Amino acid sequence: MANQQKQAHGFLNEMMGSALSGNYTDQYKKVQQNVIAARKRATKKQNKRDENRQPERTIHARIPEKRRSVNMPFGFRIVPQNNRGLVETLGKYKRSVEPGFHFYWPFFQKIRNVSLAMEPLALPNYSIITKDNADVSASLTLNFHVTDPVKYQYENTDSVESMAQLVRGHLRDIIGRMDLNEALGSTAKINQELTLAIGDLTNTYGINVDRINIDELTPSRAIQEAMDKQLTADRERVAAIAKAEGEAKSIELTTKAKNDALMATAKAEADATKTRANAERYRIDTVQAGLSEVTDKYFQNQSINAFSDLAKSNTNMVVVPSDSSDEFGKIPVIGKLLGTRDDQKHNL
Numbered sequence: 001m002a003n004q005q006k007q008a009h010g011f012l013n014e015m016m017g018s019a020l021s022g023n024y025t026d027q028y029k030k031v032q033q034n035v036i037a038a039r040k041r042a043t044k045k046q047n048k049r050d051e052n053r054q055p056e057r058t059i060h061a062r063i064p065e066k067r068r069s070v071n072m073p074f075g076f077r078i079v080p081q082n083n084r085g086l087v088e089t090l091g092k093y094k095r096s097v098e099p100g101f102h103f104y105w106p107f108f109q110k111i112r113n114v115s116l117a118m119e120p121l122a123l124p125n126y127s128i129i130t131k132d133n134a135d136v137s138a139s140l141t142l143n144f145h146v147t148d149p150v151k152y153q154y155e156n157t158d159s160v161e162s163m164a165q166l167v168r169g170h171l172r173d174i175i176g177r178m179d180l181n182e183a184l185g186s187t188a189k190i191n192q193e194l195t196l197a198i199g200d201l202t203n204t205y206g207i208n209v210d211r212i213n214i215d216e217l218t219p220s221r222a223i224q225e226a227m228d229k230q231l232t233a234d235r236e237r238v239a240a241i242a243k244a245e246g247e248a249k250s251i252e253l254t255t256k257a258k259n260d261a262l263m264a265t266a267k268a269e270a271d272a273t274k275t276r277a278n279a280e281r282y283r284i285d286t287v288q289a290g291l292s293e294v295t296d297k298y299f300q301n302q303s304i305n306a307f308s309d310l311a312k313s314n315t316n317m318v319v320v321p322s323d324s325s326d327e328f329g330k331i332p333v334i335g336k337l338l339g340t341r342d343d344q345k346h347n348l
Helices: 002-021 024-052 055-068 148-153 159-176 179-184 187-198 221-291 296-314 322-329 332-347
Strands: 076-081 082-091 092-097 102-104 109-115 119-129 135-146 207-219
Touching: 076 082, 076 109, 082 102, 082 148, 092 148, 102 109, 102 221, 119 159, 135 159, 135 187, 159 187, 159 207, 179 207, 187 207
Parallel strands: none
Antiparallel strands: 076 102, 082 092, 082 109, 119 135, 135 207
C-alpha cells in the first residue's frame, strides 16, 4: 500500500509538472495512460490478495482502493488575443503565458489577464497658473498601451494613475513658462513638448503613451470677462479706424474726381481757346494776305459802300478822318454836304 501511494503521488507530481511546464496536451495524455495502467496493476494485485484472504477482510481491503481512485481536479483558462497571462502560484508571480488555452491548479494558482491593446484615458479638468499669473483650466485625453505586463501589474500600485500624475506635472510645467495669450494659441506646440517630456514610460510603469491631445484650455471667468471687454474695445477701435479711413478715402476720391474734372474742363477750355486763337490768327493772316494784294480803288469802293449805308441810317453825326475829306469830296453828294457845312462855318 505504501508503494502504491508513493507511485500515485509520483504520478500526480508528474502531472503537476507537466501542467506547469506548458506541454499540456502530450503530457496530460501520457499521465492519463500511466494512471490507467497503474490502476489496472493495482487492481490485479488487490484481487490476488483478496483471493488469499478471508471474506471478512475484503471490506477493509477495498477502502484504500476507493481512496486511491480520487483524482485531483485541473482548471483551465483562455488568454485572449492581444493579452498576456500572468501565472501566480500562492499569490507569487511565476511566469507569463501567451494567448491560448492553459491549465492551472485551482486554489493554488491563478492566471491574470493583462491587455496589451491601446486604451483611451480622459483626464479631468485641473487648474494651471501661467507665467503672467492667469488661472486656466486644462482638460486632455491620451492613448496608451502596456509594454511590460510584469512592471505594469506588480511594480506599481496603480500605473495608470501614476502616469496621469506625471502628465499633469509636465503640462503644468510647460504652460507655466508661457503667457496666457501664448498658451491659448499654442496647443499644438504644447502637445509636442508634452509628448517629448513624457517619452517612453516602459522602464518606470510598463506602459507607453502613444498620443496626447489637449482638448481645452479655458481661462477663469474673471479673465474671460476682461478678455471679452478688451476684444469688444479692439473691435470698436478697428471699426472706428476703418470708418475714418473709409471717409478719408471717400473725401480723397471725391476731391480727386473734382480735380480731375476741373483739369479736364480747363484743358478743354485751353484747347478750345487755342483752337479759337488759331482760327482767328488764320483769319487775320488770310485777310492780311488778301489785303496786301488789293489796290486803293478797293478801299475807296469800301468807303463809298460804308457811307452809302450810313446815309440810309438815322445817324446825324459821322467822324471822318481829316486826311480822308478830300477823297470823300470827290463824291458829289458827300462833296455837296461837306461844302455846305464849310460855308456855314465861314458865316459864323
